[in-house]
Amino acid sequence: MKKRIVTTALALCLLLPFVLSTAGCASDTALVLRVYNWEDYISEPTENEDGTVEDDYVDLIAEFEKAYYAETGTRVRVEYSTFGTNENMYNELQINPGSYDLVCPSDYMIMKMISEDMVEKFSDDFLTNSNYAKYASPYIQNLFEANYATVNGEEHSWADYSVPYMWGTMGYVYNPALSDTIEDDLSSWAGLWSEAYASVATIKDSVRDSYFLGVAVAYRDELMRLKEEYNADEMTLSDEKYAEYNAKVTEIMNRTDEDTLERTKDALLELKENLYGFEVDSGKQDMIAGRISINFAWSGDAVYTMDDAEPYTDEETGKEVPGIYLNYIVPEECSNIWFDGWVMPKGANTELAEAFINFLSDPTNAVANMNYIGYTSSIAGDAVFEEMVDWYSEGEAGDTDEEGNPLVPYDLNYFFNGTSDGAHADGDFIIYVSAESAKRQISAQYPTEEVLVRSAIMQHFDDETNAAVNEMWEEVKGLPIPVWAYVVIAVIAAGIAVIALSYVYKGKRRDSKPKKGYHAVK
Template identity: 30%
Template sequence: MTRLKKFVSLAMAAMISTAIFAGCSSDKNQVTINVFNWGEYIDEDILEDFTKETGIKVNYETFATNEEMYEKVKAGTTTYDLIVPSDYMLERMIKEDLVQDINFSNLPNFKNIDEKYKNQAHDPENKYSVPYMWGTIGIIYDKTKITDNIDSWNALWDSKYKNDIFMSDDMRNSIGISLKRLGYSLNSTNEDELNKATEELIKQRNDLNAVYIGDQVKDALRSGEKNIAVIYSGDAFVLKEEEPDRFEYVIPKEGTNLWFDVWAIPKTAKHKEEAEKFLNYLLDAEVNKKNVDYIGYATPNKATFEMLDEEVKNDKAAYPDEEILQKSEVYIDLGDFRKLYNDAWLKITSR
């Protein structure tokens, strides 16, 4: 009996040891993909769900502007498997050979993307990107504090809102708004037009004390730091859902930026196939709906859109009328003229 107990004990120890080492080996061989996305732009529960389903871990980092993301990818100090550039930035990264073709045979759920969101100007052959979300930029205001009927970008230069304005801490957004207000294209490459738009932003900042802010805008508005702000449509949708009697979102009558954010795979990605599995997972109608419900942005996923409540489908903050879209513009890459925008932005933001 003693020998039998000893034998059983040794056998069990061996089994436990094998299990431990097998577990270590499994952990060691587990693939981790590096994902670089905008702040507050995914339901992070989805990352955990994906890992549970596939065994692929997700190392998730965020950025605040396209330019920040671009500089990190170009520098190559961190190797990302997936990034989320906006339209014009993807166009630039394609030109600079920073992204690679996607193998769409690994993305059967790509069939869920509405045809009208495919083959856009920033990726005309749809080789390099998967549409993620789309939307507009507009003005949100606390209608319990501001009783005016705001319908123009001019409101952001109205002296009655001194010390009460948040502008977008994004070069293309704020310069684009100033250009659009003056009747110019937000993709202008006319130096005189850019100079006039720059002067107006400097004047606004000096005379009205406009404050530039990024992803923190929702919390700042919730707490009442200021009562009027430039904001992305999805963020506006979230705030309106939370407090419908408090917040109002408008797309100014002059028109605005119609933007598209996309998933892309950098040339330096180490786990392309696993990244494509993640993209296919996100394109699942149910998974995408969970994400849309969380972040509030408009989806290009037709299967998901059909699952949304009628109230959401008809909300003009998320899905604006065609009349507004016709007045709006998609950002394009500015090429060499980009340097003049960078110089203008330094003048605007440094004081």
């Protein structure tokens, strides 16, 4: 009897992990939508420090579950999980294929997944009749139409396979109080290389983003020549030369030949010595805390950072909370225009996935998301514009700011035209802000057309190229070997040599005694 208990206990030991791991997965009959998204990338209820639930933030997932039930009479449960990097997400999909219905990779990863035939097409009905078709900014929709990926030898537009969720540019967030010339210095990407900014800046610990930065500096001269040639300072998105100019910038920014790799590596190695460090995602908090003064950032993070760093008045206590006004700048050479977009991995429940995106594409829900995340939604429409007016507008045309300077117009027509339900006419999407404010959140939220014409999309690299770029990045992270390290190694080598020689020299005489001692201790 007891023997059986022992055997059972041991069997349990091997099996219990199974039992424990399956417990708690109660099954229910509702439909399940499995969404895999970036961390903090959807509006969800948040707890305040005192434990109450912040009422500013809508629980979009719960709202969707409710709305879906009201519309179809079927219950749906969203299983929501998050990832930290595109590569992590991709690995996860490789290891557990078919485990998600909807994921949200970035541009180059979307391209990779499309070309590897990993994702489902969106239905024609969705692409023509959904909230997305109606309210997504025509600028963004056109961009997705105009980009191609090769699937099984055929060119396919991104638009067939992917729906943009959030978008933006890359630039520097900086503290203008750091120096008098900082705005000028950082109007070039190379500003970060300046000794004046030693140990005050961080860049991303991510191959693609840092590579982009390195290439921009390595090819600064070529980019500036191109800019002059096309007179890109005054170019708009409707300019006939825009496509040609943009394609050339995109080509440069996605170069991966050996020479480029070498130049980029040198540039980044030089930069590394000047940095405070690399960051995975701590740039925002480090800026807010004042630990660093310049951060190479995605525009969405920049908005978040600027918002949180600002001084404000505590509504409850009426106390002034000190802070800093930070600026955002997109250097003159070029920028990156990035997207995070929804794709449906093979085997997904496409109907549910489309319903979810349709829900998120309602301008009111897009506002809820922007409010929570701080990033810019690809959705335009009246609700979004009105929210932006509410956030940023400081008056009407002809008004002045507190110091008596006239407000400047911030033109958002390129984004909002054609998406209004009638409340606004095309051409009226202009917000008036002070010249100072035009350098802050709004410039990160919606880049000007002048910035967009020189913004390149990151292309997906094939495996071989990827390996070469990774190798370059490894060298950036692993080099240089400091001089003192050579000294240490030399000293150690010398030490070993001396010990070895002394043993050989002294020979057998010493051999026996210590060994005896050894045994005695044992």
